[in-house]
Amino acid sequence: QVQLVESGGGLVQAGGSLRLSCAASGRAFSSYAMGWFRQAPGKEREFVAHISWSGGSTYYADSVKGRFTISRDNARNTVYLQMNSLKPEDTAVYYCAADPYIGLSYWKDDQYKYWGQGTQVTVSS
Numbered sequence: 001q002v003q004l005v006e007s008g009g010g011l012v013q014a015g016g017s018l019r020l021s022c023a024a025s026g027r028a029f030s031s032y033a034m035g036w037f038r039q040a041p042g043k044e045r046e047f048v049a050h051i052s053w054s055g056g057s058t059y060y061a062d063s064v065k066g067r068f069t070i071s072r073d074n075a076r077n078t079v080y081l082q083m084n085s086l087k088p089e090d091t092a093v094y095y096c097a098a099d100p101y102i103g104l105s106y107w108k109d110d111q112y113k114y115w116g117q118g119t120q121v122t123v124s125s
Contacts, residue, residue, distance in 0.1 A: 001026050001114075002024055002025070002026040002029065002032060002098050002114045003024065003025045003026055003114075004022055004023070004024050004096050004097070004098060004114055004115065004116035005022070005023045005024075005025075005116055005117070006020060006021065006022050006094065006095065006096050006116045006117065006118060006119040007020070007021050007022075007023070007119060008020040008021050008119060009094060009119030009120045009121045010120075010121070010122070011122045011123075011124065012086055012121075012122070012123055012124070013123070013124050014086060014087055014088055014123055014124065014125050015085060015086065016086050016123070017082070017083060017084045017085075017086065018083050018086065018121060019080055019081070019082050019083070020036070020080065020081040020083065020094055020096075020119060020121070021078055021079075021080055022034070022036075022078065022079045022080075022081075022096030022116055023076075023077060023078050024077045024078065024079070024098065025077065028100070029074060029077040029098075030053060030074035031053050031100055032053055032098040032099060032100050032114075033050065033051065033052050033053050033098070033099055033100070033101075033102040033106065034050070034051050034070075034072060034079040034096060034097065034098050035047065035048075035049065035050045035051075035096070035097045035098075035099075035102075035106060035109075035112055036048040036049045036050075036070060036079075036081045036094060036095070036096055036097075037094070037095045037096075037097060037109055038090075038092035038093065038094045038095065038121075039092055039093050039095070039118075040089075040091060040092040040093075043092075045095070045109050046061065047061050047106075047107040047108075047109070048060070048061055048064055048068065048081070048094070049061070049064065049068055049069075049070035049081060050070070050102070050106040050107070051070045051071065051072050051079065053100075055071065055072050055074075058070050059106055059107070061107070063089075064083075064090075067083065067084050067085045067086075068081060068082065068083050068084070069081070069082040069084075070082075079096060081094070081096075083121070086121075086123045087123060088123045088124065088125045089123075090121060090123050091121060091122050091123050092120075092121060093118040093119065093120050093121075094118060094119050094120075094121050095115055095116055095117075095118045096115075096116045097109065097112035097114060097115050097116070098112060098113070098114040099111060099112045099113045099114065100113075
């Protein structure tokens with residue numbers, strides 16, 4: 001069992017930066033692959049970024065590639081999402097997710113077993 005708690009969201013102007021954190025409790029965090037997803041009002045939840053259990057592999061949605069960076073600190077049981085050059089279209093609730101068995105379908109939200117409660121990110125123009 002893994003509990004996930006996101007933090008770091010807020011209001012920022014376009015072009016600004018935020019760093020989201022996702023703190024995990026429970027055993028074997030270091031064996032879980034982690035993902036970030038987001039959901040804007042009236043839209044479906046969408047994939048943002050994924051990191052393997054070791055941190056050796058990362059994947060990004062095309063919309064955030066080059067602007068966002070996912071990382072993890074297994075000693076602190078935490079995964080991060082550094083978001084730079086933010087745009088109004090990045091406004092959404094951001095969720096972290098975890099699963100021990102993610103394969104190639106890392107972009108599909110139904111592949112993740114554990115979810116946090118979400119943190120709001122609002123980018124003003």
